[in-house]
Amino acid sequence: MIVLIMLLVLIILLSINVPIAVGLAVTTIVAMVIKQGPSFLIDTGLIMYSGAKNFPLIAIPLFILAGAIMNSSGISRRLIAFASALVGFIKGGLSMITIAASMFFAEISGSAVADVAALGSILIPAMKKKGYPGAFAAAVMSSASSLAIIIPPSIPMILYAVMSQSSVVQLFVAGIIPGVLGGLLMMLASYIYAKRKNLPIEEAFSFTRLKKTAKDAALAFLLPIIILGGIFGGFVTATEGAGLAVVAALIVGAIYRELNFKELFNATIEGGSQTAVVMLLVASSVLLGEFLTVEKVPQAVAESILDFTNNKYAVLAILNVFFLIIGFFLHSAAAIILVIPIVMPLVNSVGIDPVHFGIIVTLNLAIGQQTPPVASVLVTACSVAKADIWDVTKVNVMFIAVLLLVLILVTYVPIVPMSLVEYFYR
Amino acid sequence: MMISLALVVVLGIGFRWAGKALVWYDEVAAAQLAWVTYYGAAYASLKGAHIGVPSIIKSFPISIRKYLFILSKIVVYGFFVLLTYYGFKIMIIISGETLTTVDIPQPLVQSVIPVGSILILISETLNLKNEYNDIMGVSK
Numbered sequence: 069m070i071v072l073i074m075l076l077v078l079i080i081l082l083s084i085n086v087p088i089a090v091g092l093a094v095t096t097i098v099a100m101v102i103k104q105g106p107s108f109l110i111d112t113g114l115i116m117y118s119g120a121k122n123f124p125l126i127a128i129p130l131f132i133l134a135g136a137i138m139n140s141s142g143i144s145r146r147l148i149a150f151a152s153a154l155v156g157f158i159k160g161g162l163s164m165i166t167i168a169a170s171m172f173f174a175e176i177s178g179s180a181v182a183d184v185a186a187l188g189s190i191l192i193p194a195m196k197k198k199g200y201p202g203a204f205a206a207a208v209m210s211s212a213s214s215l216a217i218i219i220p221p222s223i224p225m226i227l228y229a230v231m232s233q234s235s236v237v238q239l240f241v242a243g244i245i246p247g248v249l250g251g252l253l254m255m256l257a258s259y260i261y262a263k264r265k266n267l268p269i270e271e272a273f274s275f276t277r278l279k280k281t282a283k284d285a286a287l288a289f290l291l292p293i294i295i296l297g298g299i300f301g302g303f304v305t306a307t308e309g310a311g312l313a314v315v316a317a318l319i320v321g322a323i324y325r326e327l328n329f330k331e332l333f334n335a336t337i338e339g340g341s342q343t344a345v346v347m348l349l350v351a352s353s354v355l356l357g358e359f360l361t362v363e364k365v366p367q368a369v370a371e372s373i374l375d376f377t378n379n380k381y382a383v384l385a386i387l388n389v390f391f392l393i394i395g396f397f398l399h400s401a402a403a404i405i406l407v408i409p410i411v412m413p414l415v416n417s418v419g420i421d422p423v424h425f426g427i428i429v430t431l432n433l434a435i436g437q438q439t440p441p442v443a444s445v446l447v448t449a450c451s452v453a454k455a456d457i458w459d460v461t462k463v464n465v466m467f468i469a470v471l472l473l474v475l476i477l478v479t480y481v482p483i484v485p486m487s488l489v490e491y492f493y494r
Numbered sequence: 495m496m497i498s499l500a501l502v503v504v505l506g507i508g509f510r511w512a513g514k515a516l517v518w519y520d521e522v523a524a525a526q527l528a529w530v531t532y533y534g535a536a537y538a539s540l541k542g543a544h545i546g547v548p549s550i551i552k553s554f555p556i557s558i559r560k561y562l563f564i565l566s567k568i569v570v571y572g573f574f575v576l577l578t579y580y581g582f583k584i585m586i587i588i589s590g591e592t593l594t595t596v597d598i599p600q601p602l603v604q605s606v607i608p609v610g611s612i613l614i615l616i617s618e619t620l621n622l623k624n625e626y627n628d629i630m631g632v633s634k
Contacts, residue, residue, distance in 0.1 A: 084566040085551045085629065087544035090573050097576075113580035117607050120528040123520055129530055341543055344534025349545065351531065399545045441549045 071365055074099050088402050089345075093352035096359045103362065112355065119354030120347050123307065124236065127226050129343040130310030132182065134317045136335030138291075139186040140328045141321030146285040147172045148190060153278040155255070156270030160262020162195045163208045164255055165270065170212035171251045174219035175292035180437055180445045183213040188452040196453070198268055203459040208258055210449035210460070211467035212251070214434040217400070219247035220296060221313075224400050224430050226306065227346070231353075231408040232415075234422040236306040237299055238493055242427045242485040246478050253470045261466065287320045300492070346401045353405040360409060370414035380418045384428070384479050387411060391429060395436020399444060403433060427485040431475045438468050518596040525593070525603050532610025539617035542625055551629060563629050570618060574611040581608030 074095050081091035093116070100108040138144065151168035158164050166187065173183050188209045195205035217224045220240035229236040261267075271277070282289075294316055299309040321327040360366055373383065394403050408429070415425050437445040440457050446464070450457050478485050538544055551562055584604060591600040 081566070081569060082547050083550040084562040085546045085548045086566045086569050087546045089544065090570050094569055094573050097573075109576070110580055110583060113577060113584045113607055116577060117528055117581075117584075117604050120531040121524040122527065123524045126523055126527050129527070337537065340530055340534040341538045341541060344531050345538050345544055347527065347531035348535045348538075397547065402545055442547065 070099055070103070071363060071368075074359075087348075088399075088406075089348040089352045092349070092406075093355050096352070096355045100359055100362075111358075115355050115358065116351050119351035122230060122350065124230050124305075125226065125347065125350065127221075127236075127307040127310040128223050128346060129339060130307070130314055131221050131223060131226075132339040132342055133336060134310065134313035135182045135186075136339050137314065137317040137321055137327075137332060138288075139182070140331035140335055141317065142324050142326030143285075143288045143291075143317075143320065144169075144173065144186050144190065146281070146288055146324075148187070150278075150281040150285040152270055153274070153281040157273040158259060158262075159269055160200075160258055160265075160267040161270035162191065162198055162200065163204070163258040163262060163267070166191045166195070166208050167212040167215075167251055167254050167258065170209075170215055171219060171248070172288075172292075174216035174247065175296065180213040180216040180434075181448050183216045184209055184445055184448040184452065187213070188449055192449070192453045200267060201265075201463070202453050202455040203463045204261065204265075206446075206449045206453035206455045206460045207464035207467060208254075209453070210446045211438055211464060211471070212254060213445050213449070214437050214471070215247050215251050215254075217434055217437075218243050218250060218427075218430055220244065221299075221306070221310070222430065223346075224404055224433055225426060227350075227401060227404045228408060228426045228429055229306075230350075231404060232412050232422050232426065234426060235493075237302075238423045238489050239426045239430075240296070240306070241300060241488045241492060242423050243430065244488060246427060246431065246474055246485050249477075249484070250471060250474045253473065254467055257466050257470050261463075287323060291316050291320060349402055349405050353409070356406075357409055366410050366413045369410055370417055373414055374417065378418055380420060381480065383414065383418045384420065387415070387425075388428065388432060388475065388479060391432035392435060392439075395432055396439050397442050398436070399442060400433035400436060403436065404429065421482070421486065423489060424482050424486055428475065428479050431471065431478055435468060435471045435475065438464055438471070518593070521593055521595050522598075528603075529606050529610075532606045533613065536610060536613035536617045539614050540621055542621050542628075548629070552631070556630065559629060563626060567618075567622070571615065574615050574618075578608045578611040578615070581605075581611060 077098070078091055078095045081095065082088060086094075093112075097108070097112055148165060148169050151165045151172065152161070155161060155164040155168050169187055169191070170183055173187060188206075192202075192205045192209055195208075196202055216222070220243050222240070222243060225239045225243065226236055228234070229239055291313070295309050295313045298304045298312055299306055304312060318327075373386065377383065377386075391403070391407070394407060398406070412422075415422065437443055438461075440446060440461060443457075446457065446460065450460050453460070535544075551559060551566075554562060581604070585601040585608065588600050588604065592598060593600060593603065
């Protein structure tokens with residue numbers, strides 16, 4: 069009963085635009101004070117502190133910082149040049165370049181919004197100049213950027229790993245195949261679109277140019293190899309890998325001599341703010357966790373669904389639909405923090421591998437980033453392209469369909485994400 | 495703060511590779527994350543960057559919107575005032591303690607809760623007018 073009232077209060081608070089972190093904390097505090105008396109209030113201060121000092125989550129600000137350094141050091145420009153030499157000869161080349169560059173970029177940065185901001189500000193104007201419809205330009209950029217949270221490193225995956233107590237490294241490994249597959253399918257979709265609309269090619273294929281741009285961008289490629297190699301090889305933890313990423317990005321930036329310190333400073337402050345927004349949510353979710361444990365809510369949820377079905381695939385279907393609906397309204401970090409602690413007992417009890425489930429969740433959230441009204445990545449892309457969200461969404465439907473296809477594949481053919489994990493770790 | 499956090503983590507890896515693991519590295523880095531969280535949150539308040547759901551309130555009629563806005567702000571202020579009060583109380587309770595691995599006073603580390611909360615309250619106040627205009631649909 070108290071849970072339902074709490075949920076109702078939370079929904080009311082959220083609908084009047086109280087920040088989710090605050091709404092969550094306040095409802096929990098009220099419920100706990102009613103249950104346990106005012107002595108819980110002093111715990112609040114302690115929990116809000118200890119919730120924020122979570123060691124594995126240090127990777128989040130570090131990956132954001134590494135991405136910021138990369139953006140202000142000329143790496144994105146070099147990646148685009150290389151992608152252009154690689155796939156620019158195909159019809160609708162610029163959209164291919166966008167997808168390819170996003171995939172490379174995803175190897176380094178962990179956040180999709182960062183990708184849109186970094187690559188979109190160069191590529192979207194370029195596409196519009198070549199006569200691509202603005203809505204299409206924004207749609208390609210937006211969807212391709214969501215690959216960033218599927219291809220490692222990925223901030224939502226780090227959050228998921230902490231919330232579900234599974235291995236970040238295995239999640240990272242599991243994301244590789246679905247991410248690359250998604251990228252290739254998106255390229256196919258945009259090729260079909262380009263063929264129909266007769267969009268121009270960029271440049272004739274030239275092996276010398278490919279070699280030259282590859283050499284220019286070589287250091288940029290070295291970066292993910294060092295970072296991911298270090299993490300996958302077990303030399304460093306994910307958090308330390310993130311620290312390594314910062315140093316590596318600084319060194320590469322210094323070698324390229326294109327580091328723009330003013331930009332870097334602003335990006336760092338922005339990164340600090342992004343981290344804080346997520347971490348405040350994490351801290352208040354720890355508060356909520358206390359309540360959930362006392363009330364045994366996750367167990368109740370698990371039982372009520374298990375009464376209905378205990379078929380693994382049916383449960384996965386229910387969870388998928390649930391996450392897709394949540395994705396319309398919630399930011400990806402918020403969705404993980406709110407939902408994962410509640411559904412995890414259910415996931416474990418029907419025997420779904422937590423790593424497999426993590427990839428499913430991440431894909432759902434990637435789709436959520438593309439579906440308005442709450443769609444952080446799409447909104448950023450639209451504002452760069454100065455295009456209307458609904459116009460963009462009409463075009464974006466084909467890319468969302470691609471992501472859905474990958475989601476279904478990943479859900480029901482577990483070998484797709486899990487083969488590398490099985491090979492390396494089990 | 496972000497940069498010093500990165501520095502500590504890098505030092506931590508460096509020393510571990512050199513065979514002399516720094517015992518304080520985890521604890522200090524984790525505490526730094528808490529600092530980034532609350533001081534960063536104050537900055538996010540200033541920019542109105544906290545994750546919320548602004549679309550629903552905008553669909554209410556203008557006349558009610560004003561009261562809903564006031565209500566939402568009462569909740570936000572109430573929470574951070576509470577956090578400030580209990581944050582200070584905890585600082586008094588734990589006075590004299592230090593971190594386990596290094597000689598930094600625990601109250602200083604945890605001061606981030608009350609001090610950060612006060613900064614958030616100030617930032618919220620500075621940003622109040624902007625946010626009100628945004629909710630009421632007044633263009634800047």
